[in-house]
Amino acid sequence: MTHSKRPKHIAIIMDGNGRWAKAQSEPRLYGHRAGAKVVREITTHAAKSGIAYLTLYAFSHENWKRPTEEVEGLMKLLWEYLKQEKATLLKNRIQLSSIGNAQRLPLTVRTLLASVQKATQGLNGMRLTLALSYGGQDEITRAMQKIGQKIAAGHIQPEDINPQMIEQNLDTHDMPPPDLIIRTSGEQRLSNFLPWQSAYSEFYFTDVPWPAFTVDEFEKAIATYNLRDRRYGQASASHIQLVQGQ
Numbered sequence: 001m002t003h004s005k006r007p008k009h010i011a012i013i014m015d016g017n018g019r020w021a022k023a024q025s026e027p028r029l030y031g032h033r034a035g036a037k038v039v040r041e042i043t044t045h046a047a048k049s050g051i052a053y054l055t056l057y058a059f060s061h062e063n064w065k066r067p068t069e070e071v072e073g074l075m076k077l078l079w080e081y082l083k084q085e086k087a088t089l090l091k092n093r094i095q096l097s098s099i100g101n102a103q104r105l106p107l108t109v110r111t112l113l114a115s116v117q118k119a120t121q122g123l124n125g126m127r128l129t130l131a132l133s134y135g136g137q138d139e140i141t142r143a144m145q146k147i148g149q150k151i152a153a154g155h156i157q158p159e160d161i162n163p164q165m166i167e168q169n170l171d172t173h174d175m176p177p178p179d180l181i182i183r184t185s186g187e188q189r190l191s192n193f194l195p196w197q198s199a200y201s202e203f204y205f206t207d208v209p210w211p212a213f214t215v216d217e218f219e220k221a222i223a224t225y226n227l228r229d230r231r232y233g234q235a236s237a238s239h240i241q242l243v244q245g246q
C-alpha cells in the first residue's frame with residue numbers, strides 16, 4: 001500500500017448508528033455495537049498506514065441527555081471495548097488518550113480508561129484519542145476558568161492571554177490540530193466537536209452511516225483531502241507564482 005501524503009491528524013464524527021439500526025428494524029444499541037466494531041477496524045488500519053493521531057467523537061457532552069437505557073448501553077459498550085481492545089492497542093503500539101470531562105463518566109469506565117492509558121503511555125505508534133463526555137464549548141469554558149484562576153492569583157495579566165495560552169489550557173494541549181475531519185451519515189455540521197482546533201481543518205462528509213463505514217471509505221476521504229489546496233488564509237503557491245510572473 002502506498003500512501004503519498006498522510007494527514008497527520010484525522011478526527012471523526014461517527015454519526016448514524018441509530019438510523020442504521022432503525023433501517024434494519026433493530027434497537028439503537030445494535031447500531032452502536034456495530035459502530036464499535038468499525039472503531040476497531042479503522043483504528044488498526046489508521047495505525048498501520050501511518051496516521052499519527054486519530055481522534056474519535058465517541059460520546060458528546062450533549063449525549064448525556066439521551067434516554068438512560070441508551071446512555072447505560074453506550075457506557076457498557078465503552079467498558080467492553082476498553083477491556084477487549086487493550087491487547088490490540090499494545091500489539092499495534094497505539095497510545096490511548098482521552099479528551100472531555102472524564103469526571104462525569106461512571107467510575108468503572110474511568111478506572112479502566114486510566115489503566116489502559118497508563119499501559120499504553122509512551123508507546124511510539126499512533127495516538128488514539130477518544131472524545132468522551134466531550135463538548136468543545138465546555139472544553140473552552142474549562143480552559144478559560146484555568147486561565148481566570150491564574151489571573152486571580154496574580155500569576156498573569158489579562159493582556160498576557162494569547163492563542164497559544166488558550167491552546168495550552170485545552171484538553172488537546174499536547175497534540176496538533178486535526179488536518180482532516182470526517183463526518184459520516186449525511187449531516188454537515190461540527191456539533192461542538194473541536195471548534196477551536198478545527199479553524200484550518202479540511203472537512204469530508206459522506207452519506208455512509210458509521211456502522212457501514214469501511215477502510216475504503218476512509219482512504220477515499222484521505223484521497224479527497226490530498227486534492228485540496230490548504231492555504232491557511234494565504235494565497236496558493238501557484239497563484240503567487242502567477243502574480244509574480246514566475
Ligand code: FPP
Nearest residue numbers: 014015016017018019032035036058078081
Ligand atoms: C452517533 O450515532 C454515535 C454516537 C452517539 C456514539 C458513537 C459510538 C460508537 C461508534 C460506539 C462506541 C464507541 C467506542 C469507542 C467503543 P447516533 O446514535 O447519533 O445515530 P443517529 O444520528 O442515526 O441517531
